[in-house]
Amino acid sequence: MALTYVSSKDLKARGRALEILRSKFGEIAKQILEGRTPIMVIKKRTLANTIFDREKGILRIGDESLRRSFLNAGEAKKFMQTVLMASIIYDTLVNNEYPTIRDLYYRGKHTIRYRKLPSKKVVEENTWDEQKESDSVIRDIEVFIDMLREELLILSKEKGKVVGNMRIRSGDDMIDLSKMGHGAYAIEPTPDFIEFVDIDAEYVLVIEKDAVFQQLHRAGFWKKYKVILVTSAGQPDRATRRFVRRLNEELGLPIYVLTDADPYGWYIYSVFKVGSITLSYESERLATPKSKFLGVSMVDIFGSKKLGKKPYLTEAERKNFIIKAKDKDIKRAKELMNYSWFRTKRWEHEIEIFLSKKAKLEIEALTSKGLRFLMDKYIPEKIETGDWID
């Protein structure tokens, strides 16, 4: 691959990734050269080894490890898959490639013929059959070498967008996020490579829905209120989560998340805040424990005598805007009640209202009260009065 066309940041990152891969897998090679049984010790990515770290406020991987030995019949295949994948990733780094996890699946997929003892019969076995197998191996490698796949220049599709008074350096370019016209900046798959140059903003508003992002952007919301406006366009991908985390951690910006008022929206917030339940090893880098849920809350819709709060909607608006919750929404809400980070008084109140009213609401119901309502009343008022859920 001609190097004139790739960014200097990528070249540097490759060097670092190659070094770590060599050092970690070099130990295994050394075990073999010294006649010892090669063994990998990798932290378990099981649900049982997923811990909610109350102090850090994130889901993280626990301390239980598994040993994967090459000379154990039950572990040999996984061991070989891991080494195969590591060698493929190593090659892509050397060759200046940018694989995706789908690529890596295809690259490693082939059939191995060998003689099975004691019968010496020739048998065929695939390195892996489905992508979930190779994906699992990639995750093991991420945990084993303590690097995220993005640092190995493994790319993925990306939905997150951003605009605001901020300049960043990405690749070898300087990008002014306040000069995107009616469009937006699509966040790169490797947001750790972004350099924050300068910024003039008071907080970050993360919006679940791209269409609402478009409306607020177009109406100049971020200019008027000095906001960095981000959309995850649905369930957030890794890059959007990492980008938001860095805005909070490195620039100290408060993060407010605005989603539909339903358990799906709550879960989006939860992924931003504490991380994904099934992929807890990522959270230490991707979760933003200080994120606040700005809304739309059940209390915004119905008000709350308990909290002395009036609703933002009239009775007539509720009649027209509310959507009846489905069984799967109810089920989801009950699941969320089991997560310790939803076991706060305020969240319990929220979920109780949902379960008693069996009602959900989309953000668009608020913009239909007038974009001015969302932009000049609802959002600024809630932020000013601290009316969010932690």
Place this chain on the structure above:
Amino acid sequence: MALTYVSSKDLKARGRALEILRSKFGEIAKQILEGRTPIMVIKKRTLANTIFDREKGILRIGDESLRRSFLNAGEAKKFMQTVLMASIIYDTLVNNEYPTIRDLYYRGKHTIRYRKLPSKKVVEENTWDEQKESDSVIRDIEVFIDMLREELLILSKEKGKVVGNMRIRSGDDMIDLSKMGHGAYAIEPTPDFIEFVDIDAEYVLVIEKDAVFQQLHRAGFWKKYKVILVTSAGQPDRATRRFVRRLNEELGLPIYVLTDADPYGWYIYSVFKVGSITLSYESERLATPKSKFLGVSMVDIFGSKKLGKKPYLTEAERKNFIIKAKDKDIKRAKELMNYSWFRTKRWEHEIEIFLSKKAKLEIEALTSKGLRFLMDKYIPEKIETGDWID
């Protein structure tokens, strides 16, 4: 809405949209003032009134019209829905808002109480119950006033991205699409407002998959081969289609579409080329009849004795990369065979190979042969030798 924060382009567009709405719906008001029965004449958006215009190479709406009279019991509700929606859109234009079609649904949704003759019993009826009703009304208005909703400042979520040697003006900003770092420019929902400033490119490559777009972008493909790189991130939205059309029509750039080798990929190409079957009224503005299908073709996978072409894949690669077609893929392929724009010798050959092999392939299978293969052999070679399907 404070006007200091919105672009001058939007303000101008609002003026024009208001004028057209006033003129078209003013005629209806005039009918009423003159004591005549108000009637709207709107072209039918039925499948039967959808024509494949061979000369233009696009699907378009035919000449059949429907009359919608206010004083006809069967037409009155639709008539009132149309006028209601037009008045809501009018208000959003006056108030400098940027509604989405979901917004408009909520804004118009309410219950009307009236006395039903002859019994004079009070009955309740909703303006509309589901969004598909209000969406249909919006489409009627687009056809009636011969404007796309984007010109009425109705926004939508947007997935399309672009990078390349090109500068555009969007809103009041100048944007250099060659200076997006590792990220990309997310195309605005109203691409007609974009001004093309200057460009240095030989063709446009439209890629179905965002992840493959990321890879080629990152490896500098568009720099090396002077390409405008666009991704639709799956089924293309209206803005991406309109943007691509403008690149072809106004700048004369050839458009090559790269999708997975399966009926779903073919249909994505078809939407770019001739338009969407159910929304033919859009095609005159959104379709790009000169688009070429670059690949991945069945001939690329299996070769073709008939065409004297060797495959790009070896037997071993086919074994590892090919995915077995599902029943719904087969069904889809047979449907496509009925569309007149797929009834060419080359397409028939393509679909025949698919139906006989019952095999599909993802673009990622090619990148797994090395990104260099996709970037420096497959794409440039096919373009140089004219190895595409029209």
